[in-house]
Amino acid sequence: xxxxxxxxxxxxxxxxxxxxxxxxxxxxxxxxxxxxxxxxxxxxxxxxxxxxxxxxxxxxxxxxxxxxxxxxxxxxxxxxxxxxxxxxxxxxxxxxxxxxxxxxxxxxxxxxxxxxxxxxxxxx
Numbered sequence: 001x002x003x004x005x006x007x008x009x010x011x012x013x014x015x016x017x018x019x020x021x022x023x024x025x026x027x028x029x030x031x032x033x034x035x036x037x038x039x040x041x042x043x044x045x046x047x048x049x050x051x052x053x054x055x056x057x058x059x060x061x062x063x064x065x066x067x068x069x070x071x072x073x074x075x076x077x078x079x080x081x082x083x084x085x086x087x088x089x090x091x092x093x094x095x096x097x098x099x100x101x102x103x104x105x106x107x108x109x110x111x112x113x114x115x116x117x118x119x120x121x122x123x124x
Contacts, residue, residue, distance in 0.1 A: 002026045002113040004096045009118030012086055016122070020081040022096030022115060029053075031102035034079045035111060036070065038120070040092035047106035048094070049081060059104055064090075088124040093117040 008020040022034065035050035049070040050059045058070050069082040079096065097111035105111075 002029075002098050004098060004113055004115035006094065006096045006115045006118040009094060009120045011121045011123065014086060014088055014122055014124045016086050017082070017084045018086065018120060020083065020094055020096075020118060020120075022079045022081075024077045024079070024098060029100055033099040033102055033104060033111075034072070035097045035099070035106075036079075036081045037095045037097055037108055038090075038092040039095070039117075040089075043092075045095070045108055047108070050104060050106070051079060052102055052104065057104065059106070061106070083120070086120075086122045088122050091120060091122050094120050 003025045005023045012018055032053045033050055036048040037045050038048050039045040047061050048064055049068055051070045051072055055072050067085045072079045095117045096115040098113040099111045
């Protein structure tokens with residue numbers, strides 16, 4: 001089992017920044033992929049970004065490229081999502097997800113573990 005705890009959400013004005021954190025605990029895996037997804041009110045959950053266990057391979061949704069940066073701190077078992085130039089359409093609940101195998105995927109159904117989510121609200 002892997003437990004994921006997100007933090008860092010909040011209310012920010014458009015153009016502002018937030019940094020989300022996802023702390024992982026429990027069973028350790030040698031290879032894995034961790035991702036961020038978000039869900040806006042009335043919309044389906046969508047992929048935001050992911051990072052492979054090496055930290056060298058990162059992936060982004062087109063809507064956040066150039067504004068969001070994913071990174072990881074292996075010593076702290078934590079993945080971060082730095083969000084800059086936030087827009088009202090970035091509003092939603094942001095979820096951290098963990099996939100046991102090191103396979104890059106944007107499909108939420110491919111991930112094995114999920115956090116409870118953290119709310120991000122961007123006011124325009």
